[in-house]
Amino acid sequence: MWEERDGNMYLYNPQSDCYFDGTANTKTSELAKKEKAPAWESQCIDKEKNLYLFKIKDSGNYLNSYSESNTGLWTGGASDANNIWKVEEATSISVTIPANCFVAACYPFAVTLPEGINAYTVSRQATINYEGSDYDYAILEEITEETIPACAPVIYSGEAGTYSLTIVNDESATIANVNLLKGTTLKRSIDKGTFLGSLTSVNVAGTTACIKSLSTSTQIQANKSYLLKEDVNNAELLYLAIKGVHTGIDNVKHKNNVRLYDLKGNVVDKPECGHIYVTSDGKKVLIKR
Numbered sequence: 001m002w003e004e005r006d007g008n009m010y011l012y013n014p015q016s017d018c019y020f021d022g023t024a025n026t027k028t029s030e031l032a033k034k035e036k037a038p039a040w041e042s043q044c045i046d047k048e049k050n051l052y053l054f055k056i057k058d059s060g061n062y063l064n065s066y067s068e069s070n071t072g073l074w075t076g077g078a079s080d081a082n083n084i085w086k087v088e089e090a091t092s093i094s095v096t097i098p099a100n101c102f103v104a105a106c107y108p109f110a111v112t113l114p115e116g117i118n119a120y121t122v123s124r125q126a127t128i129n130y131e132g133s134d135y136d137y138a139i140l141e142e143i144t145e146e147t148i149p150a151c152a153p154v155i156y157s158g159e160a161g162t163y164s165l166t167i168v169n170d171e172s173a174t175i176a177n178v179n180l181l182k183g184t185t186l187k188r189s190i191d192k193g194t195f196l197g198s199l200t201s202v203n204v205a206g207t208t209a210c211i212k213s214l215s216t217s218t219q220i221q222a223n224k225s226y227l228l229k230e231d232v233n234n235a236e237l238l239y240l241a242i243k244g245v246h247t248g249i250d251n252v253k254h255k256n257n258v259r260l261y262d263l264k265g266n267v268v269d270k271p272e273c274g275h276i277y278v279t280s281d282g283k284k285v286l287i288k289r
Contacts, residue, residue: 001108008039011054011063013186022061022073045078050087053078096162100201100209102240104225106153106183110173111165112146117158119143120242121179124261124278125232128241135205138227138238141177149173153183153225155199157242178261178278180232183225192218196238197226205239212237231267 003012003019011020019037032038040063043053054063056073062083064074074080093111097103113119120140128137140155147170148154156163182195196211197220211227213236220226232238260268260277271277 102209108185110170121177137241147173153181181225
């Protein structure tokens, strides 16, 4: 995303909190911290069609689209078609909810939701007895705030179909829920076997979907949310249960290996006195001296 600061433009990646940089004739851009971020400038080459060039001021290298998955820097200006970008205002984004009624997402901008769709965080992992059998669940807690913040990893739920989410400029939006979900706005690699990132249809344990580990996968697609196994007691598979909706949600079996999380959902190995934490079985605790 473009950031205007000190009269200059900077190409910012909110997921990494870094800025795009690099040398010419490379298929991948480098990332720089704020203090070393290069300033960019734009040039409109066709106002009617909204066609632009973007280049780094100092080096003169142009933002270039090599393919759907590669963006880098190149020379040549308008003589190279891959240096030319069509600029359109984005006011909405579509999300398709499959037959299992759940989809994981993480967008680089804030959104508001239409009727018929709700957003959830994963507040904890729990073992629940459902109809005589124990299952491990990811407990989904509904987000009650009107706006879903930029870069917030969530799970959307609703009837199967395609919905239009409204993009809003709201940098102050926050979520009060504990959230164990992580998210990425860029396609990224992660160590194999360390995350749960595949939302899969099921018809057991009173739910329609689970999130599971793919032992052979190291890729997480752009704009997706996922769980780190270390945050959910190294579970390989978790069924999805919406708090207050799923039958039997109160029959939680508390495990001995209860973990502590801060209010942002991060695992805390060394709790500090005077701080409030949330246990993996959903209780808030204040650490006293």
